[in-house]
Amino acid sequence: MSPKGRHAAGWWALILPAFLLMTAFYVAPILQVLAISVTEPSPGLGNYERLFTSESVQRVIGTTLRIGVVTTAVALLLGYVLAYRIALAGPRAQRWWLLAVLVPLWISVLVRAFAWVTLLRRQGLVNEGLLAAGVIDQPLSLVWNEFGIIIGMVHYMVPYAVLPMLSAMREIDPRVLAAARGLGASRTGAFLRVFLPLSLPGVIAAGVLVFIFSLGFYITPAILGGGKTLMVAEWIKLQILDLIRWGLGAMMATVLVVAILATLAVFSRLVNLRRLFGAGG
Amino acid sequence: MSGPAGHALSLQGVAKRYGDFTAVQGATLEVASGEFLTLLGPSGSGKTTILMMIAGFVEPSAGRILLDGRDITALPPERRDFGMVFQGYALFPHMTVAENVAFPLRVRRMARAERDAKVRAALDLVQLDRFADRRPSQLSGGQQQRVALARALVFDPALLLLDEPLSALDKKLRAELQEELKALHRRIGRSFINVTHDQEEALSLSDRIAILNHGHVMQVGSPEALYERPATRFVADFLGKSNFIEGEAEPDAGGMALRRGRARVVARGTAPAGRALLSLRPEKIVLLPAEGAPALAEDNVVEGRIAAWSYLGTGFAVTVETPDLGAIRVHLPAWRSPVAPAEGLAVRLGWSRDAAVVVAEDAAMAPQGHAA
Numbered sequence: 001m002s003p004k005g006r007h008a009a010g011w012w013a014l015i016l017p018a019f020l021l022m023t024a025f026y027v028a029p030i031l032q033v034l035a036i037s038v039t040e041p042s043p044g045l046g047n048y049e050r051l052f053t054s055e056s057v058q059r060v061i062g063t064t065l066r067i068g069v070v071t072t073a074v075a076l077l078l079g080y081v082l083a084y085r086i087a088l089a090g091p092r093a094q095r096w097w098l099l100a101v102l103v104p105l106w107i108s109v110l111v112r113a114f115a116w117v118t119l120l121r122r123q124g125l126v127n128e129g130l131l132a133a134g135v136i137d138q139p140l141s142l143v144w145n146e147f148g149i150i151i152g153m154v155h156y157m158v159p160y161a162v163l164p165m166l167s168a169m170r171e172i173d174p175r176v177l178a179a180a181r182g183l184g185a186s187r188t189g190a191f192l193r194v195f196l197p198l199s200l201p202g203v204i205a206a207g208v209l210v211f212i213f214s215l216g217f218y219i220t221p222a223i224l225g226g227g228k229t230l231m232v233a234e235w236i237k238l239q240i241l242d243l244i245r246w247g248l249g250a251m252m253a254t255v256l257v258v259a260i261l262a263t264l265a266v267f268s269r270l271v272n273l274r275r276l277f278g279a280g281g
Numbered sequence: 282m283s284g285p286a287g288h289a290l291s292l293q294g295v296a297k298r299y300g301d302f303t304a305v306q307g308a309t310l311e312v313a314s315g316e317f318l319t320l321l322g323p324s325g326s327g328k329t330t331i332l333m334m335i336a337g338f339v340e341p342s343a344g345r346i347l348l349d350g351r352d353i354t355a356l357p358p359e360r361r362d363f364g365m366v367f368q369g370y371a372l373f374p375h376m377t378v379a380e381n382v383a384f385p386l387r388v389r390r391m392a393r394a395e396r397d398a399k400v401r402a403a404l405d406l407v408q409l410d411r412f413a414d415r416r417p418s419q420l421s422g423g424q425q426q427r428v429a430l431a432r433a434l435v436f437d438p439a440l441l442l443l444d445e446p447l448s449a450l451d452k453k454l455r456a457e458l459q460e461e462l463k464a465l466h467r468r469i470g471r472s473f474i475n476v477t478h479d480q481e482e483a484l485s486l487s488d489r490i491a492i493l494n495h496g497h498v499m500q501v502g503s504p505e506a507l508y509e510r511p512a513t514r515f516v517a518d519f520l521g522k523s524n525f526i527e528g529e530a531e532p533d534a535g536g537m538a539l540r541r542g543r544a545r546v547v548a549r550g551t552a553p554a555g556r557a558l559l560s561l562r563p564e565k566i567v568l569l570p571a572e573g574a575p576a577l578a579e580d581n582v583v584e585g586r587i588a589a590w591s592y593l594g595t596g597f598a599v600t601v602e603t604p605d606l607g608a609i610r611v612h613l614p615a616w617r618s619p620v621a622p623a624e625g626l627a628v629r630l631g632w633s634r635d636a637a638v639v640v641a642e643d644a645a646m647a648p649q650g651h652a653a
Contacts, residue, residue: 179373183432
């Protein structure tokens with residue numbers, strides 16, 4: 001073996017324990033899930049056939065996609081405004097803004113979901129406030145439906161939307177914006193023709209990240225959906241733990257994994273995903 | 282692109298303060314129609330701030346800016362119709378060369394056919410017609426600079442503002458583009474306002490130069506006037522090199538004289554009795570060996586020894602230590618030099634009366650300036 005080859009082998013030995021751990025506790029169970037989806041209750045593609053025949057399976061997938069798309073769109077919109085504001089702030093203000101964006105990430109998702117329930121339920125702060133102000137006569141149903149799920153998910157996702165967009169915006173040379181103004185573009189014109197196109201890779205990256213997260217969301221939809229609106233993750237839990245239909249749950253899990261990989265594959269052609277996930281340019 | 286003649290710009294007491302810091306102190310400047318004016322100064326002299334106020338990116342704290350007599354002080358940058366070449370060019374990375382050049386026309390909502398014709402003409406003007414479909418990142422620094430020029434000129438601007446347009450290029454390319462810029466200016470007859478810290482660039486390009494220091498306009502004039510008749514020590518020192526001789530002024534039949542130690546130096550002009558300062562350019566001094574050479578028939582002759590010298594290709598830079606006037610720098614041509622420089626060599630220096638010029642100390646010119 002050449003000295004260089006021996007050197008490389010040494011490095012591989014260093015990551016071997018981590019590699020074995022990942023294989024034993026992460027890759028193997030996933031493969032097992034894939035296997036269950038074609039063996040339970042009887043061998044064959046019977047579980048996958050449900051994708052085309054079962055209305056309830058289709059409804060769950062439709063709901064998940066719809067909530068995912070709406071959440072992504074709203075989180076991107078709010079995140080873009082925030083990221084834009086942060087990118088234009090001074091270095092001192094930027095630190096405070098970033099802290100404000102990141103603080104929610106440190107609070108348990110469970111706590112945040114219950115906090116939204118107390119705010120949005122029929123006797124919650126929002127409804128009581130609106131009733132007292134005379135804006136409404138009847139309490140609005142803000143929670144235990146898709147609306148509540150989307151509010152909770154957007155709240156969770158905004159930081160994930162802000163960070164990739166902010167890093168794209170920080171790479172924009174501010175002189176380019178001044179140049180646009182100097183050459184006759186209004187504020188809006190400079191934004192639409194120069195800033196927006198240059199920040200677009202960040203928007204796409206943030207969109208992919210948020211959408212993928214949204215597809216597999218469990219706690220927030222489970223609490224804010226109140227069991228009436230089912231998304232894929234909760235539906236899988238229901239099949240496996242409550243109805244003991246392992247094959248069906250494993251099939252849906254497989255579909256989820258494939259959907260996520262497909263999304264990544266499509267967008268990796270559009271943006272540099274290595275950079276999005278921190279591998280550096 | 283040869284429409285009506287250029288426009289005249291006038292700055293009246295324009296100042297900019299940032300809290301306690303004054304970046305520009307009451308600058309008053311006239312830019313004549315079709316003129317090439319350079320704002321020259323060291324970094325922090327306020328030259329870029331003045332340009333940014335003209336462009337509309339920085340709002341003056343006091344004073345007015347007039348274009349052809351019309352007050353434009355409050356106008357936002359996009360409504361001033363000035364072309365601008367930014368430091369580092371600031372080309373749009375997501376657009377091709379042609380799209381970059383078309384940008385000013387697009388935001389002015391010009392019809393497509395007319396726009397395409399103008400873009401082609403502008404790219405022809407800077408000889409980049411073959412690169413229309415490239416991205417800025419695929420061009421060399423010199424080519425990017427030309428795209429920035431074409432983009433700034435395509436909409437027939439009233440003025441062209443240049444912020445250190447050549448500073449990012451290497452020396453040889455810079456000289457080449459200086460020539461092109463000068464030819465371009467002559468061809469299109471617009472007023473150009475250029476900012477630089479490079480004195481050679483300022484001398485070779487400009488019709489007039491405004492020299493700035495610590496936020497003050499120190500002196501404005503043609504390159505030759507500034508070089509030959511600097512008003513202050515700073516101007517004489519910043520534009521080219523200069524020796525300074527300080528002494529007691531006294532009247533003299535042909536102008537004035539300056540006494541320092543046992544030496545008496547004559548110069549043109551007048552100075553009130555008392556302390557005075559002379560500026561003497563190194564290339565205006567003749568240098569001969571002290572022995573074995575004909576006597577120097579100059580108005581001023583002093584003796585000294587060579588303390589240091591270096592060969593520069595075109596000439597020698599020699600420092601001569603003199604008993605009364607201190608160290609004097611001399612620049613003499615290397616080709617057929619009358620002296621073979623050597624350390625410790627005894628030499629005689631001579632210069633005519635009109636080689637030296639009286640300059641003021643800077644503190645007298647800038648009362649609100651730094652404590653000098």
